Amino acid sequence: MDIWRDALFQEWAVTDMIHYSYPIQMEIAGNSAMWTRPDTGDSPSSYPAPTYSAVKAIFESVLWGEDIQIIPRKVEICKPIVFHSYMFNYTGVLRQPKIKRKGGNYQSAQTILVDVCYRLFAEVIPYWNKSCLPHKALAWDKKTTSPGHAYQAIFERRLKRGQCYSIPCLGLKEFTPSYFGPFRNETQVQDDIPDILIPSMLREVFPNGYRSSVEYTYDTNVIIHKGVLVYPERNNRK
Numbered sequence: 453m454d455i456w457r458d459a460l461f462q463e464w465a466v467t468d469m470i471h472y473s474y475p476i477q478m479e480i481a482g483n484s485a486m487w488t489r490p491d492t493g494d495s496p497s498s499y500p501a502p503t504y505s506a507v508k509a510i511f512e513s514v515l516w517g518e519d520i521q522i523i524p525r526k527v528e529i530c531k532p533i534v535f536h537s538y539m540f541n542y543t544g545v546l547r548q549p550k551i552k553r554k555g556g557n558y559q560s561a562q563t564i565l566v567d568v569c570y571r572l573f574a575e576v577i578p579y580w581n582k583s584c585l586p587h588k589a590l591a592w593d594k595k596t597t598s599p600g601h602a603y604q605a606i607f608e609r610r611l612k613r614g615q616c617y618s619i620p621c622l623g624l625k626e627f628t629p630s631y632f633g634p635f636r637n638e639t640q641v642q643d644d645i646p647d648i649l650i651p652s653m654l655r656e657v658f659p660n661g662y663r664s665s666v667e668y669t670y671d672t673n674v675i676i677h678k679g680v681l682v683y684p685e686r687n688n689r690k
Contacts, residue, residue, distance in 0.1 A: 473523070473575040474604040478611055479639060480510060480632040481531075481569035484538070486562065486623035490654055490668070497563035498623070500533045500648055501681045504655045504671070506623060507572050513620040514632075515607045518589040520599050521579045521661065526682045528571040528641045533648075536566040568622060571635060576600040576607075584663050641679045648676040655683075 487499040487506055502510075507524040541557035551558060578599045579585065585593070596602045610616070611633055620632050655669045671684050 472598070472600060473577045474600045475573070475575055476511060476522075476604055476607050477571065477573045477635065478511070478514070478632065479530075479569070479571050479635050480620060480622070480629050481639075482622045482627055482629040482631075483567060484536075484622065484624075484627045485565040485568040486538075486627060487565075488623065488654075491652070492563075495561045495563075498535070498565050499650065499653060500565070501529060501676055502527055502570060502572075502623075503653060504683050505657060507574065507683075508656075510572060510620050510632075511574055511607075513618045514616050515603065515610055516617040517599070517603050518585050519579050519593040520603045521577050522574050523577065524572070524574045524683050526573045526680060528573075529645060529676065529679045529681070530569040530571060530639050530642055531567055532642060533645060534566050535563050538562045538564045564623075564627075569631075569639060571639065571641070576603050579661060584661075643678040643680075645676065645679045647678075650674040650676070 485498065485502075486496075487502050488496045489499055504524050507527060508522050511522050511524075539559060539561055542560045543557055545552075547556070547558045578593075593599055614633060616632075620629055621627055622629060651673060653671045653674045655671045657666055657668055658664050659667055659669045674681065674684070
C-alpha cells in the first residue's frame with residue numbers, strides 16, 4: 453500500500469512540475485526604442501511602452517527554446533516617456549519601382565522613444581503543442597520533467613554572463629541596448645507618469661506559437677498606471 457501511495461505521489465509531483473510556470477525577469481535600457489503602432493502607416497509612431505510580442509522576443513533573444521512558451525506579464529517603465537522624430541534612408545523592397553531602378557532611397561520619418569529603460573517580467577511554461585516541434589527539441593524535452601524550470605535556470609545563468617542567442621533590440625535592429633541583464637539597484641519605476649490609456653495595442657502576429665500562420669491579435673483599453681503596464685491574460689494554449 454505504501455509503495456503504491458509513494459508511486460502515485462511521485463506521479464502527481466511530476467505532473468504538477470510539468471505544468472508549473474516559472475518566473476523570469478530582466479532589465480533593458482537604450483538610447484532609442486520603437487514599438488510600432490500598425491495604425492500609423494508609412495510614417496510610423498511608437499507605442500509608449502513595449503508590446504507583448506516585443507517583450508517575448510527580448511526574452512527569446514537571451515535564450516531561445518522551441519519547447520517552452522514565454523508569457524509576458526508586465527513591464528515597468530523606469531525612465532520618462534519622451535517621443536522624438538527620427539529620419540532614415542530606406543533602401544528595402546517596398547520602394548517605388550522607379551526609385552528602385554534608379555538605385556534611389558526613400559526617406560522615412562518615424563516617431564520613436566528616446567532614453568528608455570524597462571524592467572520586464574514573464575513566466576515560462578512548457579509549449580503545449582508538441583506535434584510541431586523539431587526532433588532535437590522533442591529529444592531535449594524528454595530528458596527533463598520540467599522544461600520551464602530548466603529554461604529558467606539556463607536563462608538566469610546566461611543573463612548574468614551577458615550571453616544571448618541573438619543581440620536584443622528595442623524594436624528595431626539598429627536600436628541596440630546600452631544595458632541588458634539582471635535588475636540594477638539604482639533602477640526605479642517611474643511612478644509619477646500620468647495614467648495612459650491605449651485603446652488598441654498590438655499583442656502578437658503569430659499567436660499560435662511555433663511554425664504557425666500570421667494572425668494579428670490586439671489588446672484593448674490597456675492602461676499604463678504609475679509607470680506599470682500589465683498585459684491582459686489570455687488562454688496560454690495560444
